[in-house]
Amino acid sequence: xxxxxxxxxxxxxxxxxxxxxxxxxxxxxxxxxxxxxxxxxxxxxxxxxxxxxxxxxxxxxxxxxxxxxxxxxxxxxxxxxxxxxxxxxxxxxxxxxxxxxxxxxxxxxxxxxxxxxxxxxxxxxxxxxxxxxxxxxxxxxxxxxxxxxxxxxxxxxxxxxxxxxxxxxxxxxxxxxxxxxxxxxxxxxxxxxxxxxxxxxxxxxxxxxxxxxxxxxxxxxxxxxxxxxxxxxxxxxxxxxxxxxxxxxxxxxxxxxxxxxxxxxxxxxxxxxxxxxxxxxxxxxxxxxxxxxxxxxxxxxxxxxxxxxxxxxxxxxxxxxxxxxxxxxxxxxxxxxxxxxxxxxxxxxxxxxxxxxxxxxxxxxxxxxxxxxxxxxxxxxxxxxxxxxxxxxxxxxxxxxxxxxxxxxxxxxxxxxxxxxxxxxxxxxxxxxxxxxxxxxxxxxxxxxxxxxxxxxxxxxxxxxxxxxxxxxxxxxxxxxxxxxxxxxxxxxxxxxxxxxxxxxxxxxxxxxxxxxxxxxxxxxxxxxxxxxxxxxxxxxxxxxxxxxxxxxxxxxxxxxxxxxx
Amino acid sequence: xxxxxxxxxxxxxxxxxxxxxxxxxxxxxxxxxxxxxxxxxxxxxxxxxxxxxxxxxxxxxxxxxxxxxxxxxxxxxxxxxxxxxxxxxxxxxxxxxxxxxxxxxxxxxxxxxxxxxxxxxxxxxxxxxxxxxxxxxxxxxxxxxxxxxxxxxxxxxxxxxxxxxxxxxxxxxxxxxxxxxxxxxxxxxxxxxxx
Numbered sequence: 226x227x228x229x230x231x232x233x234x235x236x237x238x239x240x241x242x243x244x245x246x247x248x249x250x251x252x253x254x255x256x257x258x259x260x261x262x263x264x265x266x267x268x269x270x271x272x273x274x275x276x277x278x279x280x281x282x283x284x285x286x287x288x289x290x291x292x293x294x295x296x297x298x299x300x301x302x303x304x305x306x307x308x309x310x311x312x313x314x315x316x317x318x319x320x321x322x323x324x325x326x327x328x329x330x331x332x333x334x335x336x337x338x339x340x341x342x343x344x345x346x347x348x349x350x351x352x353x354x355x356x357x358x359x360x361x362x363x364x365x366x367x368x369x370x371x372x373x374x375x376x377x378x379x380x381x382x383x384x385x386x387x388x389x390x391x392x393x394x395x396x397x398x399x400x401x402x403x404x405x406x407x408x409x410x411x412x413x414x415x416x417x418x419x420x421x422x423x424x425x426x427x428x429x430x431x432x433x434x435x436x437x438x439x440x441x442x443x444x445x446x447x448x449x450x451x452x453x454x455x456x457x458x459x460x461x462x463x464x465x466x467x468x469x470x471x472x473x474x475x476x477x478x479x480x481x482x483x484x485x486x487x488x489x490x491x492x493x494x495x496x497x498x499x500x501x502x503x504x505x506x507x508x509x510x511x512x513x514x515x516x517x518x519x520x521x522x523x524x525x526x527x528x529x530x531x532x533x534x535x536x537x538x539x540x541x542x543x544x545x546x547x548x549x550x551x552x553x554x555x556x557x558x559x560x561x562x563x564x565x566x567x568x569x570x571x572x573x574x575x576x577x578x579x580x581x582x583x584x585x586x587x588x589x590x591x592x593x594x595x596x597x598x599x600x601x602x603x604x605x606x607x608x609x610x611x612x613x614x615x616x617x618x619x620x621x622x623x624x625x626x627x628x629x630x631x632x633x634x635x636x637x638x639x640x641x642x643x644x645x646x647x648x649x650x651x652x653x654x655x656x657x658x659x660x661x662x663x664x665x666x667x668x669x670x671x672x673x674x675x676x677x678x679x680x681x682x683x684x685x686x687x688x689x690x691x692x693x694x695x696x697x698x699x700x701x702x703x704x705x706x707x708x709x710x711x712x713x714x715x716x717x718x719x720x721x722x723x724x725x726x727x728x729x730x731x732x733x734x735x736x737x738x739x740x741x742x743x744x745x746x747x748x749x750x751x752x753x754x755x756x757x758x759x760x761x762x763x764x765x766x767x768x769x770x771x772x773x774x775x776x777x778x779x780x781x782x783x784x785x786x787x788x789x790x791x
Numbered sequence: 792x793x794x795x796x797x798x799x800x801x802x803x804x805x806x807x808x809x810x811x812x813x814x815x816x817x818x819x820x821x822x823x824x825x826x827x828x829x830x831x832x833x834x835x836x837x838x839x840x841x842x843x844x845x846x847x848x849x850x851x852x853x854x855x856x857x858x859x860x861x862x863x864x865x866x867x868x869x870x871x872x873x874x875x876x877x878x879x880x881x882x883x884x885x886x887x888x889x890x891x892x893x894x895x896x897x898x899x900x901x902x903x904x905x906x907x908x909x910x911x912x913x914x915x916x917x918x919x920x921x922x923x924x925x926x927x928x929x930x931x932x933x934x935x936x937x938x939x940x941x942x943x944x945x946x947x948x949x950x951x952x953x954x955x956x957x958x959x960x961x962x963x964x965x966x967x968x969x970x971x972x973x974x975x976x977x978x979x980x981x982x983x984x985x986x
Contacts, residue, residue: 232959269809277801296795300803349867358811365810394802401806406814413818420844423822423829428867431840433847434970435854441845441866443831448818465869468913470844471831476960532906533876536885540901541909545921549881549910550871553858553919556961577913578871581881683875705873790877 229558233526236480236562240487247488248495248507254403255376255396256500266402273398281395286388287737290377291730293393294370298338298726301363305334308359309352318353319427320442325351332714337363339725340371340602342453342460342573342700343691343717345709349442349463354425360460361449365409368456368489368603369400374729375493375604376400378611379500381736382632385744390736404489405455412451412485420474423447446471454485457603459573459700467563467576468552479555479576483563486572490600493607501632506755510610513760517599517767521589522565528583529561535790550578561586568593571602573700580678580687580703587686587703588783594697596771597651602698608732610763613770615644615735617763618754627752634739647731651696652774654720658692659778662716676713678705682789686782695720836971842866846918847967852895853935855920855928855973857966858907859888862915871913885909896931903927919963922951936977946972 253260274281285293308315309330313323325333329345333352336343337360346352352360373396380391417423422443429441442463449462450472459466467473467482494514498507530546537543546557555563560577567574568590579590593599598609618636622629629636663685666673677684690703695717702708708717753759822829834843841847848864849857857864861872874881888909889901905923925947933940950969954960 228954228957228959229961232954235959273802273805276805277798279798279802293795293799297799297803300796300799304803347868347870349869358815359807361815362807362811366806394798398802401810406810410814410817414821417818417822417825417829420826420832422831423818423825424831425819426830429831429842431842433864434841434967434974435847435849435851437848437864439845439847439864439866441831441842442868445815445819447822447829448815463869463914465871465914465916468871469869470846470914470916470918474832474844476955480955480959535877535882536906536910539882539886539889541889541904541906542902542923543906545906547876548907548912549874549876549885550913551910552912552914552917553907553921553961553963554917559960575913578873580873581871581876583876678873679875679878683878686875703873704871705875786875786877 229530229556232476232480232559233562236483239480240484240491243484244488244491245495247492249499251404251492251496252499254399255379255496260403262403262407270398270402274394279394281392281398283392284389285392287377287390287733290390290393291733294374294729295726298370301338301366302334305338305359305363306330308356309333312353312356315353315355317355317358317425319425320350320353322350322353328711328714329709332718333360335718335721336700337458337460338367339698339721340367340456340458340571340605341695341698341721341725342458343695343702343708343721344460344700345714347464348461354444357444357449357462361452364452364456364458364460365401365405368405368452368458369397371602371604372400372404372489372493373397373604374733375607377733378608378736379497381740382634383501384740385633388737388741390740405452408485409451409455412455412481413447415481416447416450416478419478420471421447421450421478422471443471450482451485453574454482454572455489457486457490457570457572459486459567461574467574468578473576475554476559479559482574482576483566486570486574487566487600489603490570490606493604494600497607503632503755509755509757509760512757513764514599514610516764517596518565518569521569521593521599522562525565525582525586525589526558526561528586529557532557533583547581547583550581552577564590565593567701568697568699569596569599569601570606571597571697571699573694575701578704579690579701580705584683584783584786587690588779590701591686591690591693591779591783592772592775594693594699595651595655595775596767597697598767598771605698605729609728611732611735612644612647612728613767614754614763615640616648616770617759617766618752620766621759621762622752625752627750630745630751631754633744633746634742635745639738640735643731643735647728648770650727651724651771654696654724655689655692655775656778658695658716658720659689662688662692662712665712675707676710678707682782682786686786689778689782691717692720696724698725834968834971836975841967843965843967844918846912846916849966849970852931854970855925855932855966856908858917858920859909859911860915860917861911864916866916869914869916871915872911896928898930899927918965918967920966922947922962922964925964925969932973936973938976942976946976
């Protein structure tokens with residue numbers, strides 16, 4: 226079999242096999258059971274909580290959880306703004322990079338603390354090593370915030386008699402010390418011995434074989450890249466992200482980076498199953514997500530391997546596929562696979578330039594972010610899925626005339642209202658943002674000519690992609706868009722904030738409300754939520770609400786572009 | 792909010808120490824055992840050193856050409872062209888690259904030029920080319936360097952990097968290593984003549 230296809234199957238299979246035991250482990254961590262790393266980290270966590278004056282066993286209701294999340298995020302944001310704007314005179318800046326402008330620092334800080342990692346600056350010249358280390362810190366904690374929110378939700382579903390939701394700080398710190406940090410360290414070691422640099426020296430200078438002088442950016446890359454993927458963050462060390470030979474040196478590192486970004490979203494689904502002791506539910510959820518994923522990823526791999534018909538028409542040997550913006554060591558197949566993995570799970574790192582993908586591949590990447598719950602980002606992907614699940618429970622319940630219940634908790638008007646608002650917020654932010662930007666552009670195309678890197682329908686797709694990526698907290702880009710302008714930095718930054726914190730607030734509110742409800746044991750009249758029929762219904766709800774809302778916008782972008790050539 | 796702010800600040804500082812400090816130092820420490828102490832893998836020849844992972848511009852006729860780069864192999868500012876697949880600028884550029892190649896390699900047919908030789912990579916620093924991209928340049932190099940073609944084909948198959956574990960991913964050739972080997976081969980061939 227073709228080794229490029231085999232590589233993809235290998236990546237998916239290894240991720241799946243590793244994620245089941247990891248899911249069991251994560252469930253044990255959140256349930257407070259004994260785990261392997263207790264002797265190392267119990268004392269560390271205890272001393273952290275003592276110094277901070279945090280009572281880690283205190284029960285918090287959903288409003289207290291939300292207040293804790295918002296407060297600590299505000300601290301991260303302010304510190305981030307300060308470091309990014311003042312990096313020029315602070316330590317660890319061997320390349321003498323300048324400080325960021327206020328609007329760029331706003332966008333960067335927001336983007337990293339919300340697990341989005343949209344980058345309107347090139348990594349080589351836009352940040353110092355100190356900033357990189359702080360951004361690395363944000364990648365750890367933003368991932369842990371998402372996981373902690375999911376843990377609160379798990380607890381809400383488990384409770385049969387009490388309204389307890391656990392303690393945010395406890396879930397948050399444990400997500401870092403027990404899950405993310407140990408795995409990141411293992412990955413860093415693998416990367417170090419496969420060509421990834423780790424140094425605080427500045428640029429190296431050397432003469433190429435042909436005699437040209439080259440300046441080569443380096444840095445603490447091997448520490449940065451593990452959490453970039455493990456936390457589904459995706460913020461690149463260099464401008465070219467994981468297409469850069471120092472950030473992704475060969476096919477082996479490419480496989481590790483791919484597995485690293487998928488493994489925790491997979492594991493969280495299985496963790497839910499182990500935690501609630503409902504394996505069948507976890508299997509149904511995983512299957513629905515996998516079907517959605519395959520519907521997007523298979524076309525992308527095939528389209529990219531087939532290549533660009535416009536270049537094929539010039540008479541060259543097109544058998545490698547669409548290679549503009551792609552690296553030879555990964556090839557078209559693994560690049561097509563990456564393009565969907567990184568968009569379904571909100572990583573947003575790239576190993577090839579998305580702007581140069583074929584129109585229909587671009588559409589699938591957009592759809593992946595529009596749906597935003599086929600696996601989805603760290604913790605939050607599963608929460609997004611629950612929003613659709615609750616809608617499906619309600620619709621399904623009405624269709625067959627049963628009381629809408631999920632895991633023994635009644636779904637009522639209050640939860641439905643929140644779920645609908647959260648589900649509709651996503652298209653609202655994306656479409657309103659794109660419409661506004663397109664409106665501004667059309668008013669004076671001459672003045673804003675610098676915005677778009679491509680003419681016509683593709684230019685529209687670039688704007689649509691930017692807001693979709695922001696609203697999905699994804700962070701990848703159609704990088705032809707020149708986004709480092711006050712308009713793009715600020716408008717995308719605001720979309721990012723709203724689409725991070727409003728859904729989390731809504732999901733925690735649902736958790737709080739469900740936890741407080743009386744548990745009704747399952748009986749013959751209960752709508753079963755762990756059957757394939759119900760999985761199909763959830764899938765239909767996702768397609769109708771998340772995907773069809775965007776159809777008109779997709780028609781004006783990638784679909785129109787496709788038909789110009791066919 | 793008020794009851795959260797002091798714990799939030801303290802926790803942030805402690806975690807910065809743990810994650811940006813301790814974790815980074817551990818990785819930096821282990822890096823000292825890695826090739827070139829974590830400063831990037833290098834390859835040396837004739838007393839000069841090069842980063843083996845970072846692609847270089849090869850445009851001279853006596854070398855195997857590397858892929859086109861949207862950033863002219865600027866290793867302090869990586870990136871791709873970000874041109875859409877049907878962008879007229881992209882198609883014009885690709886056509887021009889085909890024409891340039893055929894001017895320098897008049898003996899080759901258009902349908903033998905693989906697409907990686909006429910499209911820009913994602914990083915602008917792609918260190919590799921496909922096997923076909925090396926083969927299609929053999930005639931030119933054989934003429935200029937006076938090396939028989941079969942020796943060059945032998946060199947290409949020697950420098951071909953197989954898929955990972957023989958199973959996963961594409962075959963490729965590191966252009967820098969190929970050209971270094973080519974220079975070495977040329978100097979060995981010339982040595983007997985001086986004797």
